[in-house]
Amino acid sequence: xxxxxxxxxxxxxxxxxxxxxxxxxxxxxxxxxxxxxxxxxxxxxxxxxxxxxxxxxxxxxxxxxxxxxxxxxxxxxxxxxxxxxxxxxxxxxxxxxxxxxxxxxxxxxxxxxxxxxxxxxxxxxxxxxxxxxxxxxxxxxxxxxxxxxxxxxxxxxxxxxxxxxxxxxxxxxxxxxxxxxxxxxxxxxxxxxxxxxxxxxxxxxxxxxxxxxxxxxxxxxxxxxxxxxxxxxxxxxxxxxxxxxxxxxxxxxxxxxxxxxxxxxxxxxxxxxxxxxxxxxxxxxxxxxxxxxxxxxxxxxxxxxxxxxxxxxxxxxxxxxxx
Ligand code: ADP
Ligand code: MG
Numbered sequence: 001x002x003x004x005x006x007x008x009x010x011x012x013x014x015x016x017x018x019x020x021x022x023x024x025x026x027x028x029x030x031x032x033x034x035x036x037x038x039x040x041x042x043x044x045x046x047x048x049x050x051x052x053x054x055x056x057x058x059x060x061x062x063x064x065x066x067x068x069x070x071x072x073x074x075x076x077x078x079x080x081x082x083x084x085x086x087x088x089x090x091x092x093x094x095x096x097x098x099x100x101x102x103x104x105x106x107x108x109x110x111x112x113x114x115x116x117x118x119x120x121x122x123x124x125x126x127x128x129x130x131x132x133x134x135x136x137x138x139x140x141x142x143x144x145x146x147x148x149x150x151x152x153x154x155x156x157x158x159x160x161x162x163x164x165x166x167x168x169x170x171x172x173x174x175x176x177x178x179x180x181x182x183x184x185x186x187x188x189x190x191x192x193x194x195x196x197x198x199x200x201x202x203x204x205x206x207x208x209x210x211x212x213x214x215x216x217x218x219x220x221x222x223x224x225x226x227x228x229x230x231x232x233x234x235x236x237x238x239x240x241x242x243x244x245x246x247x248x249x250x251x252x253x254x255x256x257x258x259x260x261x262x263x264x265x266x267x268x269x270x271x272x273x274x275x276x277x278x279x280x281x282x283x284x285x286x287x288x289x290x291x292x293x294x295x296x297x298x299x300x301x302x303x304x305x306x307x308x309x310x311x312x313x314x315x316x317x318x319x320x321x322x323x
Contacts, residue, residue: 004036007034013068026277224248244320247290
C-alpha cells in the first residue's frame with residue numbers, strides 16, 4: 001500500500017444473523033483497507049461471507065461490531081438519510097443485472113435515478129448526463145434511452161447497471177460477482193470495461209467473486225476468505241505464484257485443473273465440503289479440509305499475521321517461508 005490514507009478502511013467487523021432462532025457469525029473480525037484507485041479482489045467459495053462484507057460497507061445491514069471508515073468518515077451509526085447522501089460516492093453493482101433493473105422503467109429513468117435522489121431537477125441536464133454515461137459504458141444512447149431492460153442482453157443490462165453506478169461519479173464501487181451471471185465471452189467485455197472506467201474515473205473497486213481466474217485478472221491485491229474469515233491477503237501476483245495458505249493453494253489448483261481439460265469440477269483442488277457456519281471447527285476453520293493439518297490446528301485459531309511485506313496469512317504452518 002502507498003503512504004496515503006486508504007479510501008476505505010474496515011476494521012474488525014463482524015456480522016451476525018439470526019437463522020431459525022439461532023445466532024451465527026457470517027463474518028468475524030474482518031479488517032481490510034482499499035487505497036484510492038486500487039482494486040482489491042475478494043475471493044472464496046459460495047457462502048463464505050463475501051456479499052456480507054460488501055453489504056456491511058454500505059450498512060445494509062450495519063455490522064454487528066467494528067468500524068467502516070470511508071473517505072475519513074465513520075459509516076456505522078449513520079442514519080438512512082446520511083447514508084443516502086454518501087451513496088453518490090460509494091456504489092454497488094450486483095451479480096444479476098436483469099433483476100437489478102426495474103423491468104417497467106425506461107433506461108433513461110433507471111440510469112438517472114441517482115441524480116433524482118441527489119436532487120438534480122433539470123431534465124435537460126439529467127438527460128445530458130445519462131447520454132454521457134451510457135456512451136462511456138458502450139451503450140448507444142439514441143437507441144437505448146426509451147427502451148426497457150428486457151430489450152437488452154445480460155451483458156448490456158450489466159453495462160446499464162454500471163452506468164447507473166457511475167452517473168454520480170463515485171470514487172469507490174463494490175462489484176459483487178458482476179460477471180458471474182454472464183456468458184464467458186461477455187464476461188471479458190465487462191471486465192475490460194471496468195478496467196477502462198477505473199482508469200478514466202480513478203475508481204477504487206472491491207471486486208468480489210467466487211471465481212479465482214476472474215479476480216486474478218482484475219485485482220491489485222487479493223483477500224482470500226474461508227467460512228467468514230480472511231485467511232490470506234497479498235499482492236495478486238504473489239498470492240497466485242506463492243500461495244501461503246493451504247486453502248488458497250487448493251483454490252489455485254482448482255483453477256489449473258479446469259483450464260487443462262475444461263471439464264473438471266470447480267472444487268477438485270479441495271477435499272470435503274464447507275462446514276456450516278453454525279458448527280465451525282475448533283481452532284483453524286479450514287483444518288477439516290486441510291491436507292497439512294496438525295494437532296495444534298484443532299486447538300488454536302491462527303491469527304492473520306504478516307510473513308512478508310504486504311503478505312498476510314492465518315495459518316500455523318504456511319506453505320511459504322517467512323522472511
Ligand atoms: P457469499 O457472498 O460469499 O456467497 P454471503 O455473504 O451471501 O456469502 O453469506 C454468508 C453466510 O451468511 C451464508 O451462510 C449465508 O447463508 C448467510 N446469510 C447471508 N445473508 C443472510 C441473511 N439475511 N440472514 C441469515 N443468513 C444469511
Ligand atoms: Mg455473494
